[in-house]
Amino acid sequence: MFKKPMVSHSLIGALIGYFFFHPVTMVIYHFTYYQSKTAGCDFLDAAVKHLVMAFRPAMLPMALLYTLVGAVIGLFYGYYAQIILRKNQLLRENEQQLxxxxxxxxxxxxxxxxxxxxxxxxxxxxxxxxxxxxxxxxxxxxxxxxxxxxxxxxxxxxxxxxxxxxxxxxGRPRDSKEEEIDVCEVLDSVTETLVLCGVLKRMTITREYADCPLLIRGDRFLLEQVVRNLEMNSAQAMDGQGELILEAGRQPGDGAVYFRIKDSGPGIPEENLPRIFTPFFTTKGEKKGNGL
CATH class of the missing domain: 1.10.287 (Helix Hairpins)
Incomplete structure (x- = not known):
């Protein structure tokens, strides 16, 4: 029943509206009216009398109104319950993946x-x-x-x-170290290592550098990791064959240094683009990747 919260909660709300809110409201209304007209009446007798009155055919429109109100409230409650259930399911799945x-x-x-x-x-x-x-x-x-x-x-x-x-x-533990880095030199160094390892051995590598050296300040080790991951992803996407294009230069205007790593592979499906920087997101199948 609770696999579809919107339906179940709407039904429960309708039942509560018909069997609880409608008669209780009618009892309160009629009892208050009756008290104003009759002095010294018995409370229990009056309550039973007006409870029975609530389910007379003449009160059917009012009963339907409370049923509808209860169903609408239950529908909204079920909608939010459904969202919570989905989020809990995603949290459980993410926890297992982590x-x-x-x-x-x-x-x-x-x-x-x-x-x-x-x-x-x-x-x-x-x-x-x-x-x-x-x-x-x-x-x-x-x-x-x-x-x-x-x-x-x-x-x-x-x-x-x-x-x-x-x-x-x-395997070497290290602290973050900021230093002056030549982006062109880092690109060449990482690429050369991956060629020697055989990862990029069968690929055509094209370099499009402008105004080298391109100096920035940062952590060389972390920058090398970024370049290495991108180049290895390119190689895996193209099964080790294809063209790898390395671009580096300065942005017109502010002169900021940039680099791009492009390949002739199939690219990333559009539906996956919002998730590429989600920790551990990968499309390589089980035990084949940790994501970017």
């Missing part, structure tokens, strides 16, 4: 600590490899061809060092 995502975040935090330890060990090994490469390059008896190969090994190892540092950052 619990699931908090567990996921805890797991990711643990993985970040593990990844940081792995990155530290990899960095130590790569430091030794790069050191030996440089030693061999500086030896006079090393042939030119081998020096060229050693240079390639050194550069590749240097790329791996960047990846290991990214792993270190995953």
């Amino acid at each position: 619990r699931e995502h908090l567990l996921l975040i805890e797991k990711q935090a643990s993985l970040g600590i593990i990844a940081s330890s792995i990155g530290h060990e990899i960095n130590n090994i790569l430091t030794a490899v790069m050191g030996y490469c440089q030693l061999l390059q500086f030896q006079d008896e090393t042939p030119q061809k081998i020096r060229a190969d050693l240079d390639k090994i050194f550069k590749t190892s240097n790329d791996l060092v960047k990846l290991s540092r990214a792993l270190l950052d995953l």
Whole structure:
């Protein structure tokens, strides 16, 4: 019955109006009138008499009026009850989602600590490899061809060092730090790391920068997170293939620095646009995303 509050409360209101408010009002009215005309009457007898009078056919229009008033009041009450029920349902669903995502975040935090330890060990090994490469390059008896190969090994190892540092950052506790940042350099740095990781390896990357360097003050780590999330979302939306366009410049007029990250993917459905910054909102399915 209460699955449709507007109907149920309207019906209850109509019944209350007919069987309670109508007879009570009639009893009060007729009893007051009767008291003014008759002195020393018995209260109980008069109440019963006027209660019976309330349900006579002559009183039917008044009874219908109270029934209608009760139904309208019940309808409004049911409308607000329905809103409250829906909000409670949404709150329960959101609470469950938050619990699931908090567990996921805890797991990711643990993985970040593990990844940081792995990155530290990899960095130590790569430091030794790069050191030996440089030693061999500086030896006079090393042939030119081998020096060229050693240079390639050194550069590749240097790329791996960047990846290991990214792993270190995953588990490193940090405080917010404001500094001068070059937006162009951040875009290039994050993009290069994702290319090396293979996330953007098959994508065409187009850079449209104006007036570099574009300097702002802020937290570099947080800005890198923003760029990384947007680029990874683009890659996932295009299944790792397509065009990624990086734009940066200054707004005409006030000269404010801006950057845009665009892709050739399907885009975000219009019905999802109001929710894209809702915590943990994602369309990637279960256990595949935490939202922006």
